[in-house]
Amino acid sequence: MKKLIGEASELVSQMVEGMVHAHPELYGRVDGVNVICRADGAKSGKVGLVSGGGSGHEPAHAGYVGDGMLDAAVCGEVFTSPTPDMVLEGIKAADGGNGVLLVVKNYSGDVMNFELAAELAEGDGIKVDHVVVADDVAISNKEDRRGVAGTVFVHKIAGAAAASGKSLEEVKAIAEKVASHVRSMGMAVEPCYMPVSGKPGFDLNEDEMEIGIGIHGERGVERKPVSDVDAIVDDLLGHLQKEVEPGEVAVMVNGMGGTPLSELYVTYHFVAQKLEAAGYKLKRKYVGNYMTSLEMHGFSITLLPLDDEMTAYLDAPSSALGFKL
Amino acid sequence: MLTIDGFKQALRHTQTEIESQKDTLTDLDRAIGDGDHGINMSRGFEAVLSILDEDYDSLGALSKKVGMTLMSKVGGAAGPLYGSAFVKIAAAFGDAKEADFALVKEALLEGTNSIKARGKSEAGQKTMVDVWEPFALNVDEGDNYDSQLNELVQKTEDMIATKGRASYFGENSRGTIDPGALSSSILLSALMKEVG
Structure with a gap:
């Protein structure tokens, strides 16, 4: 298969570099990690919203970083959940002092890595909660459902709630409401x-x-x-x-x-x-x-x-x- | 008896084997997952290789470093699962510089429990637990470890996945061995070779 890429192992990091260079007014990159954050850093007092997962879903997730949506996107290898240390960097980059909500798609890897990162962040004194999106009706057993495109509505609605000054508990509640209906x-x-x-x-x-x-x-x-x-x-x-x-x-x-x-x-x-x-x-x-x-x-x-x-x-x-x- | 050098040797051997079976692991994962298991494990053990030149005072220190390395390099579900297994194995080894068969077996049971807890999984769900748990529970000193491990891997072929990405395929997951079971057997086989 033909691909328009350089070294395949550098795909994600080169994509992140490209995005940040093309849109410096919007994006920043956490040093040395494939995490895209807001150009102007975490907003003080606002609940931070972090998502991410494997790459290959563009514009998800980095394309949803910006006012009214995400504060940081953690970009794992293609189709591979990012590791806990990467997610932790995303949480730190999004933390404005009022807690951080993680939007996680329901894959065992994502859930494990984001949960581990939340534990690490709590150890660092950051209040973290998470919501799991499982909107794919192709899987009959609801617990096993994958998180797919409906996740974007969770980003948008929870992001707007966070931007309006809602608390971590309130942002989580509205994110859960979307996740449970989409x-x-x-x-x-x-x-x-x-x-x-x-x-x-x-x-x-x-x-x-x-x-x-x-x-x-x-x-x-x-x-x-x-x-x-x-x-x-x-x-x-x-x-x-x-x-x-x-x-x-x-x-x-x-x-x-x-x-x-x-x-x-x-x-x-x-x-x-x-x-x-x-x-x-x-x-x-x-x-x-x-x-x-x-x-x-x-x-x-x-x-x-x-x-x-x-x-x-x-x-x-x-x-x-x-x-x- | 497992020594620090023996443990390092086992990890080097695992890396070589993962590399040579990378395509097999990936193909199995393409059939019932998302096709990246070989790639992720290869990246992880490549990183493990680079920490083996350092000196370690204990089996525990080495195992912990391996766990943290895998957790931060493998990604996916395999990263936290293998990573937390090595971290728990490190706790079981503690400060020991060498481990006899009984201590290795105890450490493997701890590793199994950690994988089950992190993955919220049980034996019989067509995952790596189907190698780790029965092996750690039933292995006796001097057994033919490789044949036991092979048998456990083969048994996953006929199972229906109820955990992990393979579970999306339901009945269609039958007929393919679980890639996580295969990578687990590669690791455990290399380790047991050093235990003797």
Whole structure:
């Protein structure tokens, strides 16, 4: 597989360097670590918000650093959770003296490394709490569900709550509210290729697709003959509608990294048509690349039932490059 | 008897074996995970290699340094799991400069408990615990360690994963051996060779 990279082992560090150099007004880098923080440092008195995970999900997570969203993003190796010492640096960079909330996606590695970092930070006298996002309905057992694109809504809403001066407990409560209501599901027609090994995440025949993929290049829960996007949308919405009642929702059609915008809008067209026919009111709509999986060709659909509080925080200003309103 | 030099030798041997089985580990992980286990373990043990030239006063000091190195270099789930295992093994070794079979066995049980606690996992879930726990519980001095370890690794092939990323594949996780079980057997085999 061809890749536009230098030394594969330097991919993440060179990406971080590039981001900071291109947007010095927004980003800073913690010395010697792949952690992106705000250019102007932690905001005194504000609850800090830290997320991160493996790289390969751009614009997640560093693209969500900015006013109204994250204070630091910890960038692990591609698809590999960052280590506790790295997360600790992120926590320190985000700590404005009023505690730090970690937004963690539900993968055993991420949860372990972020929990270890929280223990280390507490040893350093920083108040830390965390929320785990597990929005992927492809996995039936709720405890095992992966954190996928719905995590972006947690960043946005918790970030706005923190920016408005809420306490750590309050920011955690709203983050939990989003995490417990948001639901996503994804699919792919082409895999992505790991930069170090050059191998595809899975081998797929020309006429097949994977339903229920995660965001780490792994296979889906079901392999099917490829069908047109209208039918694929029916399939994914079928799962999502079982868990999200008709009403006011935010909807996100998220590209997996290798999907043309034209296809994302075609997908959105069918999503909107079907949801409206089923009695959903699409109060806020997002179409684009929010949580990707390298160059994977596919998409995910996320639904978040809205109330006034969540809507207000979704609409609050954000300077994050990955979430321009 | 495991000496400090023997322990270092075991770690060097582990690094060589991980390197030579890197693609196998990665391919197994591609089948039922996210395809980075070989890459992550190789990066971690490469870093371990670089701390082996230093002098250590005790098995505990060496094991702790290995644990911290793995925790900060491997990443993923394997980093904290192997890292905390070595840190707990360090506690069991303490200041000892050498360990007999009984002490090694006790240390491996401590390591197992640490992996189970950190990973919130039990035997039978198709993870590295399926090598560590039965081996640490049942091994006797002078056994054919490698054949026991191989058998434990092979047993994971028929298991259905209920923990870790392989659990997303449910029934489809059957038929592939667990990559964490294989890397565990590489490490334990190298260690037991030095214990004798």
